[in-house]
Amino acid sequence: MKPSLVCCLNGLTDEARSRLSREHKCGKDPRSLAEAIVDEVEKDGFEGRLHPWERVALEFLVFTQGDRPIPEGETSGRPSVLSPSRFRTALVLLRRRGLLFRLRNRPAGWLLWCPREVRRAYSRSRIGEAPKEREVPEEIEDADPARGIWNPLFQFAVQLEREGIPLTREGNVPLTVERKLAVELNMDEESFSESRWERETGSPAVRLAAGFTKRLGILQKEGGRWVPRSNRLHRWLCLAWDARIEELFCLTRDFLLEDRPRWDGLWWQMERCQGGWFRFRETCLGWLALSGGAGKLPFFAEEVERRWLRPLQAMGWVERAKHRGETFWRWLPWAPPVGGDFPEMKGYVKPDFEILVPPFLPLHRRFLLALFADCMGEDQYITYELNADSVRRGAEKGISPEEMLQLLEEISGYPAPENVAVTLRRWAGDLPVLEEVWLLREPKACGRWVSEEDRTAWNLDPVGDGIYLVPSNRVKEVEKRLAEKGVSILQREEKDSWWEDLKEGERGEGEQEEVAPVDGRDPSPEEAVPGFQQLPKLWTSGMRRYHPSTLRELLNRAVSMELDVLHSSGKGEPDRFTPTKIVPDGEGWKVRGRDPSGKKRHLPMEAFAEVQLLAPWHDLI
Numbered sequence: 310m311k312p313s314l315v316c317c318l319n320g321l322t323d324e325a326r327s328r329l330s331r332e333h334k335c336g337k338d339p340r341s342l343a344e345a346i347v348d349e350v351e352k353d354g355f356e357g358r359l360h361p362w363e364r365v366a367l368e369f370l371v372f373t374q375g376d377r378p379i380p381e382g383e384t385s386g387r388p389s390v391l392s393p394s395r396f397r398t399a400l401v402l403l404r405r406r407g408l409l410f411r412l413r414n415r416p417a418g419w420l421l422w423c424p425r426e427v428r429r430a431y432s433r434s435r436i437g438e439a440p441k442e443r444e445v446p447e448e449i450e451d452a453d454p455a456r457g458i459w460n461p462l463f464q465f466a467v468q469l470e471r472e473g474i475p476l477t478r479e480g481n482v483p484l485t486v487e488r489k490l491a492v493e494l495n496m497d498e499e500s501f502s503e504s505r506w507e508r509e510t511g512s513p514a515v516r517l518a519a520g521f522t523k524r525l526g527i528l529q530k531e532g533g534r535w536v537p538r539s540n541r542l543h544r545w546l547c548l549a550w551d552a553r554i555e556e557l558f559c560l561t562r563d564f565l566l567e568d569r570p571r572w573d574g575l576w577w578q579m580e581r582c583q584g585g586w587f588r589f590r591e592t593c594l595g596w597l598a599l600s601g602g603a604g605k606l607p608f609f610a611e612e613v614e615r616r617w618l619r620p621l622q623a624m625g626w627v628e629r630a631k632h633r634g635e636t637f638w639r640w641l642p643w644a645p646p647v648g649g650d651f652p653e654m655k656g657y658v659k660p661d662f663e664i665l666v667p668p669f670l671p672l673h674r675r676f677l678l679a680l681f682a683d684c685m686g687e688d689q690y691i692t693y694e695l696n697a698d699s700v701r702r703g704a705e706k707g708i709s710p711e712e713m714l715q716l717l718e719e720i721s722g723y724p725a726p727e728n729v730a731v732t733l734r735r736w737a738g739d740l741p742v743l744e745e746v747w748l749l750r751e752p753k754a755c756g757r758w759v760s761e762e763d764r765t766a767w768n769l770d771p772v773g774d775g776i777y778l779v780p781s782n783r784v785k786e787v788e789k790r791l792a793e794k795g796v797s798i799l800q801r802e803e804k805d806s807w808w809e810d811l812k813e814g815e816r817g818e819g820e821q822e823e824v825a826p827v828d829g830r831d832p833s834p835e836e837a838v839p840g841f842q843q844l845p846k847l848w849t850s851g852m853r854r855y856h857p858s859t860l861r862e863l864l865n866r867a868v869s870m871e872l873d874v875l876h877s878s879g880k881g882e883p884d885r886f887t888p889t890k891i892v893p894d895g896e897g898w899k900v901r902g903r904d905p906s907g908k909k910r911h912l913p914m915e916a917f918a919e920v921q922l923l924a925p926w927h928d929l930i
Contacts, residue, residue, distance in 0.1 A: 311376070311563075312825035314343045314424040317410040320827035328831060329407050343426065346407050350430035365391055366399035367408065370423040371431050372600040375573030376566040378412065378420035384871060389907030392887040393871030397837040398925040404832050411828035419828065425573075432577055435599060456687060457625035457643065458521070458557055461494035463672065465518040466527060466542055467679045468493065471702075473534035480530070482515060490515050495687060500623035503615040505568040524560055546673035550643075550651050553672070558645045561624060565617055574600060575613065580646045582639070589614060589636040610636075656690065656720035660728055665690040666720060674716060680706050681713055681737075695729065700736035710737040749787060751775035758796050834926035838870060841924060852883060852919040860917060864888050864900060872922055879918040886912065 318326065318339040330337035333345035349355060356364055369388050370379075379400075384393040391399065400421055403409035408427050414420045468474060468490065477483055482490065491498065491512040501513035508516070519535070522528040526541040545553065566573055575596040582592060593610045614636060621627045629638045640647045654667035664682060666675060667690060675691075681703025682693040703713060710733055717725040724730070749769065751758060759769065759777065767787055769777035779787055835841065847853060848863055852875060855863060867874050867888050877883040888902040898914045 311378075311422065312410075312412070312424065312827075314346065314407075314426040315339045316825040317412075317422070317424055317827050318342050318407065320410075320825045320829055322829040322831070325829060325831040342407065347426055347430045350408070350427060351434050355434060360399070360402060362391060362395050362399035363402050363406075366396060366403060367423075367431060370403075370409070371428045372574055373571060374423070375428075375571040376425070377570035378414075378422040380414070381411065381419040381421055389903070390905075391907075392873050392903065392925075394838055394873055394887075394923075394925040395928075397871075398834055401832050401834050401837045410825070411832075413826040413828070415826075428573065429577055432574055432599075436578075436595070456495075457554070457668075458561065459553065459672070460625075460687060460691070461496050461514060461518050462521055462557075463675070463679075464493050464495070464684065465490070465515075465522060466537060466545075467676065467684075469522075469528070469535060469537040470542070470676075470680075473531075473536040475534050476530070481511070482535075487512050487515050490518075493684075494518055497623045500619040504620045505564065505616075506620075520564065521557070521560060524563075525556075543673070546676050548672075550669055550672075554643055555645050558626065561621070561626065565620075569616065571600075572596075572613070572617070583647050586630075586632075586637045586639045589618065589638050592638070654690075655722050658717045658721045658723075658725045658729060660726045662695040662729060662732075664693040664695065664717065664720065666693060667691075670720065674719060677708070677712075677716055678720070681708055695733060695736075697736045700733055704737045708737075710734045713737065749777045749779050758791065758794065763790065835924075837925060838872065840870065841872075844922060848922045849924060850921075852877065852921045854919055857914070860914070860920065861891060861898065863920060863922065864891055864917065867922055873925065874917075875921045875923055876912075876917045877919045878916050883919070883921075885923070886910070 316339075318329075321329075323337075326337040326339075326342060329342055329346075333342065333349060335341045335345040359367065365388050373386075373388075382397075384396055387393065387396040400409060403423075404411060404421075409421055409423050412420045412422050474482060474490070475486060491514050494514040496514040496517070498513050501507050501517070504513070506513040506517045506520070519528060525545055527537055527545060528535055529538050530536075548556070562576060566576060575593065578596045579592060590606065590610050593613055594606055597606060597609060618627065618629055618636070618638060622629045625641060626644050627638050627640055629636065631637070643651055651669045652667075654669070656667050656670065657663075657665040659665070663685075664678070666678065678693060681700050682695050683699045685692040685694050700713070704710075713733055714725055714730055717729070725733070749759070763769070764771070764777065767783050767790070768780055769783075769787075772778050841849070844866070848866075864874070866872075868890060871887075873885055873887050875883045876886055885905050886900075886902050887904075888900050890901040892899055892901060894913070900912045900914065900917065902910060902912070904910050
């Protein structure tokens with residue numbers, strides 16, 4: 310769980326929010342507080358108002374920890390200039406500022422989480438102006454607008470709706486089915502060779518589509534198959550294009566950051582690259598300069614290109630090109646960082662039964678088309694084909710010929726060619742139809758299945774040419790007798806025509822002000838070292854000499870509680886030290902640890918003639 314700043318603030322107690330609202334001079338509702346906190350972080354001089362420990366800890370959270378929470382009590386990856394106790398104290402101080410939150414990690418334990426809004430605000434205050442575009446590379450091929458990530462997800466959803474996807478006992482897609490699916494998805498699988506979707510076996514494209522649809526709530530397992538959750542699928546199909554693309558873009562970001570959470574700042578740096586082509590090395594360098602890894606640039610840029618840039622290109626978010634030996638990149642026009650541009654295009658219905666569909670046709674209308682036409686490929690337009698089997702498939706789903714022709718007219722703006730309309734009606738009308746109103750209707754084009762003897766035996770009342778009223782007590786008998794003649798019955802139930810209620814324009818669920826499972830209390834600095842108050846007062850109240858056995862006990866307690874000590878050999882000023890281990894040294898002992906700068910030191914026991922355990926919050930006074 311990675312809740313927003315608003316959700317985290319919503320989980321605080323009223324008392325904690327009231328204190329924050331007084332400090333920021335704003336309302337105490339979560340949204341007002343979130344805006345005030347972000348504004349404060351972006352103001353000039355913000356870092357000067359932080360305690361030095363807070364500043365180091367916040368830099369670590371933003372530029373090193375990135376998009377992942379810290380298990381409470383975990384100090385192994387902390388900045389070396391802060392001892393464990395000072396680091397934990399700094400985290401408590403950041404919690405008091407509303408920049409960090411303590412989340413319950415079910416089933417047990419706690420996590421510390423710095424929301425994305427805080428990280429972005431701090432990055433903006435440190436980095437300044439957005440990167441500027443560079444010269445345009447030569448001979449760049451135009452991007453294909455039909456190959457966005459929504460297209461393979463759409464094809465995957467169509468397969469789920471038609472017949473589901475079978476699974477083995479182990480829960481995997483059978484190899485033959487997976488190969489067929491990979492062809493249908495039509496993605497450049499080589500681009501995922503070093504991404505999170507690549508495994509020793511199996512199709513990365515199928516794995517990606519399954520992961521996205523599961524995260525969208527569309528995919529579910531039922532009876533040994535993958536099938537769709539109809540309500541979630543219909544919701545996704547009806548989203549407005551900008552809302553759908555925003556949702557998929559955020560999912561892409563989340564998937565990539567789950568694989569490389571430390572690159573969170575790099576993703577933000579990429580989002581700021583707007584308006585044209587950029588040198589990829591410069592994009593990476595802009596982030597490495599802040600995170601302290603500029604010397605790793607050549608290797609780092611190559612790794613990011615393999616793990617992020619190539620998959621982003623295959624998913625239709627970026628365009629990538631080589632120019633004078635360097636990699637250049639830019640966001641494609643519909644990507645959210647550049648505003649989302651969706652070209653308006655009309656489609657075509659050709660006399661040879663091909664349908665050319667524009668890339669941004671409302672997706673719920675394209676889904677209806679896919680129920681009675683077969684997708685043949687993607688180029689600038691998406692090509693579908695009408696044939697007898699596909700139209701019959703649509704009729705069995707309950708789509709009438711008039712509904713099919715109406716959709717074709719929507720796509721092209723004109724009525725379908727006459728030969729297409731006539732043939733489509735014939736293909737859709739080659740089955741007798743038992744409708745919900747219990748009318749038995751025989752198609753005129755295919756002869757008669759109901760003889761005069763049948764009409765008399767089944768007590769059918771003719772209400773038109775080839776149309777009979779079926780008594781409710783005779784429905785099963787009619788079905789059985791026609792089946793014995795080898796005639797399939799199509800029962801058309803109007804309630805199954807769910808596409809009639811689908812309308813484009815939904816904005817998605819939007820941000821909900823949920824209550825994140827945070828520790829809502831106002832924390833105190835003393836919480837940084839649990840159990841400190843139970844230590845002997847002599848150990849914490851001042852510098853003293855101790856018996857060797859008591860001294861070892863005191864230092865061992867400092868090691869176990871990750872505390873700093875003030876020590877002196879009896880000569881000169883006392884020094885600060887963070888012991889990490891006490892080891893034998895001949896007939897005596899040595900203390901391993903770090904000095905205030907974070908440098909490793911080994912000190913003899915004689916250096917601890919006088920000692921005091923330090924409470925880190927005393928340095929805040």
